[in-house]
C-alpha cells in the first residue's frame with residue numbers, strides 16, 4: 001500500500017487525522033502522511049479514510 005495526499009486538493013479539514021492519527025497528521029494546517037507511514041500500516045481503514053476525504057485528496061496505491 002502507498003498512501004499520499006495531494007496538497008493541491010487538501011483543504012485541511014482534518015478528517016483523516018481524526019480517523020487514523022497513526023497514518024495521517026496535520027502540517028501547517030493541511031493533511032499529511034506521518035513520516036515513515038507511507039505504507040499506511042497496511043490498515044484497511046486507510047481506504048475508508050481516503051473515500052471519506054471531502055476533497056478526494058488521498059490516494060491509495062498498491
Ligand code: SF4
Nearest residue numbers: 010013014016031053
Ligand atoms: S480528510 Fe482530506 S481534506 Fe481533510 S485533511 Fe485529510 S486529506 Fe485534507
